[in-house]
Amino acid sequence: MSDPDQVSYFSRLDVEECWALLSEAEVGRIAWRGPAGIVIVPVNFQLVGRTIVFHTVEGSGLAALADGAEVSFQVDEIDGESAIGWSVLVQGRSGPAGGEASSVSWLGDGVTVGVSVSPAAIDGRVVSGNKKS
Secondary structure, X not given: OOXXXXXXXXXXXXXXXXXXXXXXXXXXXEEEEEOOEEEEEEEEOEEEOOEEEEXXXXXXXXXXXXXXXXXXXXXXXXXXXXXEEEEEEEEEEEEEOOOOOOOOOOOOOOOEEEEEEEEEEEXXXXXXXXXXX
């Protein structure tokens, strides 16, 4: 029997709440279909207006996204202790980043390539789960 004080729920975030959470995040995960299947990679990013921008090392799989691809981008924050958090998912198309972004790649020195994600859709949820003991 479940404890009535610990009810799980998923609640949809409105679009403006999604953008607010996305603007506060520093790290997200970008997903795309690569030659060997779906690839998901964490990146540090910057929000420029309503465009997601990150930089990566030239010649990498991520750099190829500057040529354009259908992508998904996710940010989230979930507290493992309380099982409470949120998740925002952006779907859109990648392309080259303009010069307005100043994010720096974590991958160190070398020539970097700026990649942008132009959102076609954004959706988010607040999560409250029952922590199983």
